[in-house]
Amino acid sequence: MKTRDLTDLALRNLREAILRNALTTLGVAVGVASLVAMLSLGVGLQQLASKRLTQSGLFDTIFVTPKNSFQGPRRPQREVNVDKPARPLDEEARHELEQLPNVIEVYPQVRFFTEVRFQNKPYATVVAGLPESSRNSGAFDGMQGRFFSSQTAEEAILQIDFAKDLSEKPDSLVGQDLTLRYAEREAIPSSAGSGSAEPAESSGGFSIVPKEMKLKIVGVVETEPAPGYGGVGNARLLMALETASKLRAAQVNDLRDIVRGENANKTTYGSLTVRAKTPSQVEALETSIKSRGFNAFSLLDASKSLRTFFSVFDSLLGIFGSLALAVATLGIVNTLVMAILERRREIGVLKALGAADSDVQQLFFVEAGVMGFLGGAFGVGLGWILGRAITIGTNLYLKRQNLNPIELSYVPWWLMLAGLIFAVVVSLVAGLYPASRAAKLNPVDALRYE
Amino acid sequence: MNLMADGQTAVRLDHVSRHYRMGQTSIRAVDDVSFSVPDGEFLALLGSSGSGKSTLLNLIAGLDRPTAGSILTERSNLAELSSTDLACYRRNTIGMIFQSFNLLPRMTLEENIELPLRLAEVDRSDRSRRVREALEHVRLTHRSGHRPSELSGGEQQRVAIARALVNRPKILLADEPTGNLDSTTGETILLLLRELKTQIGMTILMVTHERPLAERFADRLITMSDGKLQSISTTSRGTTA
Numbered sequence: 306m307k308t309r310d311l312t313d314l315a316l317r318n319l320r321e322a323i324l325r326n327a328l329t330t331l332g333v334a335v336g337v338a339s340l341v342a343m344l345s346l347g348v349g350l351q352q353l354a355s356k357r358l359t360q361s362g363l364f365d366t367i368f369v370t371p372k373n374s375f376q377g378p379r380r381p382q383r384e385v386n387v388d389k390p391a392r393p394l395d396e397e398a399r400h401e402l403e404q405l406p407n408v409i410e411v412y413p414q415v416r417f418f419t420e421v422r423f424q425n426k427p428y429a430t431v432v433a434g435l436p437e438s439s440r441n442s443g444a445f446d447g448m449q450g451r452f453f454s455s456q457t458a459e460e461a462i463l464q465i466d467f468a469k470d471l472s473e474k475p476d477s478l479v480g481q482d483l484t485l486r487y488a489e490r491e492a493i494p495s496s497a498g499s500g501s502a503e504p505a506e507s508s509g510g511f512s513i514v515p516k517e518m519k520l521k522i523v524g525v526v527e528t529e530p531a532p533g534y535g536g537v538g539n540a541r542l543l544m545a546l547e548t549a550s551k552l553r554a555a556q557v558n559d560l561r562d563i564v565r566g567e568n569a570n571k572t573t574y575g576s577l578t579v580r581a582k583t584p585s586q587v588e589a590l591e592t593s594i595k596s597r598g599f600n601a602f603s604l605l606d607a608s609k610s611l612r613t614f615f616s617v618f619d620s621l622l623g624i625f626g627s628l629a630l631a632v633a634t635l636g637i638v639n640t641l642v643m644a645i646l647e648r649r650r651e652i653g654v655l656k657a658l659g660a661a662d663s664d665v666q667q668l669f670f671v672e673a674g675v676m677g678f679l680g681g682a683f684g685v686g687l688g689w690i691l692g693r694a695i696t697i698g699t700n701l702y703l704k705r706q707n708l709n710p711i712e713l714s715y716v717p718w719w720l721m722l723a724g725l726i727f728a729v730v731v732s733l734v735a736g737l738y739p740a741s742r743a744a745k746l747n748p749v750d751a752l753r754y755e
Numbered sequence: 756m757n758l759m760a761d762g763q764t765a766v767r768l769d770h771v772s773r774h775y776r777m778g779q780t781s782i783r784a785v786d787d788v789s790f791s792v793p794d795g796e797f798l799a800l801l802g803s804s805g806s807g808k809s810t811l812l813n814l815i816a817g818l819d820r821p822t823a824g825s826i827l828t829e830r831s832n833l834a835e836l837s838s839t840d841l842a843c844y845r846r847n848t849i850g851m852i853f854q855s856f857n858l859l860p861r862m863t864l865e866e867n868i869e870l871p872l873r874l875a876e877v878d879r880s881d882r883s884r885r886v887r888e889a890l891e892h893v894r895l896t897h898r899s900g901h902r903p904s905e906l907s908g909g910e911q912q913r914v915a916i917a918r919a920l921v922n923r924p925k926i927l928l929a930d931e932p933t934g935n936l937d938s939t940t941g942e943t944i945l946l947l948l949r950e951l952k953t954q955i956g957m958t959i960l961m962v963t964h965e966r967p968l969a970e971r972f973a974d975r976l977i978t979m980s981d982g983k984l985q986s987i988s989t990t991s992r993g994t995t996a
Contacts, residue, residue, distance in 0.1 A: 306873060306874055306876065307876050310876075314873075317861070317862075321861050650857070651859055653857075654857045654859065655870075655874070656818070656842070657816065657818060657845065657857070658845070658846070658870055658871045658874055658918070659842055659843070659846025659847070659871060659874045659875065659922075660842060660874050661838070661842035661843075662838055662839070662842070663839070664842075664874065748818045748819075749813050749818050749819050752818075752853070752857070
């Protein structure tokens with residue numbers, strides 16, 4: 306029989322027992338909807354995590370430290386080119402790293418202890434300098450106030466926990482001033498007063514001078530845009546990187562420099578942050594940096610673990626979602642077996658009129674396929690609605706908790722297509738047994754059936 | 756290749772048997788039956804219930820297979836055909852009508868008659884013309900859009916005849932076509948069959964237990980009893996023919 310006639314007959318048969326077939330199709334739809342909704346949650350969560358992490362710059366970032374930094378005993382790293390001598394992380398090194406291919410920017414970690422004075426009360430915390438690129442990291446989405454007006458602005462953004470220490474109403478802090486007390490390094494020329502002709506660069510140390518700076522609070526942020534790294538705690542007060550650098554505040558690595566007798570006037574960094582164009586270039590870049598005599602560390606391994614975690618998570622969601630579809634499959638088998646019983650005589654007539662076994666088999670197959678297709682299409686829509694409902698419900702809850710809304714569920718086009726194809730394939734598999742049973746019916750027995 | 760030596764035989768049965776097993780017992784529904792049906796003949800198979808006449812008709816229709824013997828048609832021995840080839844034979848060579856009409860209730864008359872054309876993959880453009888022709892043969896053109904349940908028994912059987920004719924078969928097999936009809940309507944149906952046989956020139960094999968009707972309309976009578984062929988006789992019509 307031609308496909309068009311086959312489909313026509315199948316649709317006619319389905320219409321004949323419309324209630325039963327509609328209920329079976331609804332069963333498939335619910336199964337597909339549960340599968341799509343579950344997987345859309347998995348995809349949504351994965352996207353959410355990836356977006357946040359990508360925007361935060363963690364996956365396109367390499368942290369570079371000197372090889373012999375004071376970080377205490379730890380597991381030895383697998384080094385590339387271990388023969389390379391340890392090099393200081395200075396301006397020259399920074400410039401060299403900037404010249405590497407696929408590097409967007411290289412900026413130092415400026416991070417120091419400070420005492421903040423606000424309304425005549427002292428508060429100890431850590432300050433971190435943030436480059437201009439942090440503006441689009443996603444960490445400042447939904448913040449109260451705004452990002453720094455420029456990299457030279459004397460402005461501060463407070464982390465919410467610190468802002469709560471300062472005031473019971475963190476919102477009210479935006480626009481107010483605070484005073485930053487910090488320790489500025491001041492180089493001591495070793496030959497000072499001795500009349501030596503040695504240049505200042507070869508000086509042996511520096512003194513610590515307490516300084517103050519007034520900053521205007523321009524924002525309060527709920528995320529942690531500068532998490533702790535390299536032994537320094539999480540920064541609670543954020544400044545523009547350029548402003549923070551100009552302060553020449555004493556940092557942790559200064560102690561190392563003075564012990565080694567390195568030039569106090571020469572700027573060295575505790576660590577540099579190198580940003581690659583894309584996360585895929587991080588691995589090669591990391592190897593290249595290590596070969597230049599520095600320690601390099603990236604979160605690439607963490608991102609691989611994350612992908613593995615989400616693959617397992619999606620599989621589990623898929624399995625739970627498929628349970629409903631498995632039940633729906635049994636519904637299809639039941640419906641078609643019932644149809645064979647009801648249409649036994651009709652099958653006999655078809656065979657008497659010249660239908661081959663394959664015609665009868667295909668007819669039942671198409672009926673199963675049509676139920677699968679309609680159920681799949683309806684189910685994908687229903688799954689999308691379910692996903693939206695979960696997102697809306699979650700966002701309502703988050704709003705009540707004064708948290709930012711998130712896109713919890715996401716139905717990409719491939720999930721819709723996969724849901725539809727899966728429904729049809731599963732329905733066809735479910736139709737295998739009834740179709741083969743119908744095809745094998747003895748026409749003489751079928752014609753005698755009352 | 757024409758399997759019939761004379762070229763004028765529609766179907767020939769050679770020592771055909773059909774045995775069933777029911778537990779330990781073997782039932783001989785058809786037992787060593789041999790006869791030939793010439794082209795264009797109206798043959799009636801007579802016998803009481805359980806005599807094996809319907810089983811024999813099913814064997815000739817290719818709905819069942821003989822346990823022994825051969826059923827030769829113009830082109831093939833049905834006993835040797837695959838199930839797909841048998842389906843093809845049913846589609847193209849024979850037409851069947853039944854005692855209970857066997858029309859599909861959810862289809863209109865037109866759609867019921869179109870069904871064999873769909874199975875034979877006849878072009879859509881040809882179908883409506885052939886359905887109309889078949890309806891004209893049975894004089895039911897005006898009821899084409901009706902459903903079987905809206906028709907009388909006689910009309911339903913006429914539709915079944917139209918459905919059997921639409922693929923222009925060589926042989927028409929009728930299994931008790933008047934069994935569910937009153938005597939007047941039964942006569943009308945047999946008159947119609949006779950008329951179509953003359954018009955189209957096809958062979959008719961009819962199973963019936965109504966001897967008087969068979970004698971009036973058939974050319975030849977074959978009587979069966981307990982699966983065996985009891986007698987073959989020619990009617991007055993057969994003699995005249």
